[in-house]
Amino acid sequence: xxxxxxxxxxxAMEDVMNIILGSIDELRANMEEQYLxxxxxxxxxxxKSETSMREKCVRQNLPETTESALNVxxxxxxxxxxxxxxxxxxxxRDHLKNMDKVEVVEEKDYIKHVKPNGYRSLHLILRYDNxxxxxxxxxxxxxxxxAALEHHIHYKKAASENDKLIIAxxxxxxxELASTDMSMQTIRDMIRxxx
Amino acid sequence: MKLLLAEDTVDLNKVVTEMLTISGFDVDSAFDGKxxxxxxxxxxxxxxxxxxxxxxxxxxxxxxxxxxxxxxTPVLMLTAKAEVDDRVEGLDAGADDYLTKPFAMKxxxxxxxxxxxxxxxxxxxELSFGDIILKSESLELISENTVRLSLxxxxxxxxxxxxxxxxxDCNYLLEHVWNDAEEVTxxxxxxxxxxxxxxxxxxxxxxxxxxxxxxxFQVVVNE
Numbered sequence: 001x002x003x004x005x006x007x008x009x010x011x012a013m014e015d016v017m018n019i020i021l022g023s024i025d026e027l028r029a030n031m032e033e034q035y036l037x038x039x040x041x042x043x044x045x046x047x048k049s050e051t052s053m054r055e056k057c058v059r060q061n062l063p064e065t066t067e068s069a070l071n072v073x074x075x076x077x078x079x080x081x082x083x084x085x086x087x088x089x090x091x092x093r094d095h096l097k098n099m100d101k102v103e104v105v106e107e108k109d110y111i112k113h114v115k116p117n118g119y120r121s122l123h124l125i126l127r128y129d130n131x132x133x134x135x136x137x138x139x140x141x142x143x144x145x146x147a148a149l150e151h152h153i154h155y156k157k158a159a160s161e162n163d164k165l166i167i168a169x170x171x172x173x174x175x176e177l178a179s180t181d182m183s184m185q186t187i188r189d190m191i192r193x194x195x
Numbered sequence: 196m197k198l199l200l201a202e203d204t205v206d207l208n209k210v211v212t213e214m215l216t217i218s219g220f221d222v223d224s225a226f227d228g229k230x231x232x233x234x235x236x237x238x239x240x241x242x243x244x245x246x247x248x249x250x251x252x253x254x255x256x257x258x259x260x261x262x263x264x265x266x267x268t269p270v271l272m273l274t275a276k277a278e279v280d281d282r283v284e285g286l287d288a289g290a291d292d293y294l295t296k297p298f299a300m301k302x303x304x305x306x307x308x309x310x311x312x313x314x315x316x317x318x319x320x321e322l323s324f325g326d327i328i329l330k331s332e333s334l335e336l337i338s339e340n341t342v343r344l345s346l347x348x349x350x351x352x353x354x355x356x357x358x359x360x361x362x363x364d365c366n367y368l369l370e371h372v373w374n375d376a377e378e379v380t381x382x383x384x385x386x387x388x389x390x391x392x393x394x395x396x397x398x399x400x401x402x403x404x405x406x407x408x409x410x411x412f413q414v415v416v417n418e
Contacts, residue, residue: 114340178340179394186386
């Protein structure tokens with residue numbers, strides 16, 4: 001068997017992933033106590049598979065080495081947090097940024113600055129303990145729904161006339177979902193204010 | 196239905212005001228162009244009747260000023276028979292109809308009814324204010340990002356934008372956006388104002404809706 005592209009780092013990587021997942025669990029418990037509701041709908045962590053990582057190295061013209069996998073590519077450890085409401089996305093982000101031993105390498109807010117195709121999500125790249133990079137995607141249920149369904153629709157991203165229509169319609173769906181997302185947020189905020 | 200009548204001939208103003216009031220309209224009367232413009236900027240109307248020859252500001256000047264400020268309220272111009280150029284210029288400047296003096300009251304009433312009936316169809320396909328664009332065909336509210344509004348959200352936003360020069364009270368919104376539907380209250384208006392406020396923030400706009408629960412409301416650009 002070929003040696004792992006992650007060398008002997010895998011157990012340490014799993015530890016980092018679990019520390020971050022554990023810290024999110026802690027936030028969930030605290031917020032549930034305070035507001036009686038869990039801000040996180042679900043949360044997934046994964047170590048990128050050997051195959052995917054090697055393919056990504058090849059795609060990016062990188063040597064298939066541990067150095068490439070851990071230090072050049074930043075999503076060997078990936079976590080996706082799916083939240084109930086838009087404001088919860090930012091609570092989770094703030095919590096992660098304030099964690100011990102965590103340094104924010106990059107933050108991309110595709111909720112404030114939506115991608116042209118309609119994709120909305122908040123992306124963070126963190127570095128834990130000056131060592132492992134972790135890519136985190138935080139978004140609401142409806143943003144996740146759109147991303148998941150869009151992924152299922154196999155259309156050519158290079159635009160023929162017909163694809164242009166599909167791209168525009170997918171964007172319309174994203175903007176409609178976003179509108180509803182904000183309405184639900186407004187309703188929750190009003191109820192919280194009244195309580 | 197609220198109308199603004201601007202006519203400097205006192206007697207004629209009085210007769211027309213009475214006739215329109217009897218026909219169920221709520222009428223504000225102005226006696227010169229300046230007064231008419233001030234009223235039109237301060238209040239929302241469903242229709243405006245402008246005499247073309249008036250002291251201080253002519254009807255044409257008032258009309259141009261209104262259209263320049265995005266106020267698309269339907270306008271009926273009253274002109275003298277000889278003034279063909281005025282009629283043409285009035286229509287060019289954004290008047291929706293004209294009537295030559297002397298006119299029959301019946302005809303004026305019929306034209307005013309037709310004018311206000313058309314009402315909302317007159318609204319532009321696209322309204323802009325500050326850093327936002329509101330598109331009536333797609334119900335899109337656009338700034339840095341875009342959202343698609345629901346129909347009532349759209350109508351509320353449109354009404355606020357068409358009345359951007361002044362505040363709009365709850366009753367006006369209940370009448371014009373919700374057609375005085377029975378189950379709709381001040382609470383509904385407040386919820387929808389909040390929906391729009393949230394969405395303005397969400398598209399990263401600097402436009403906000405000012406006002407407390409119960410109104411009145413106005414769109415403003417937050418510096």
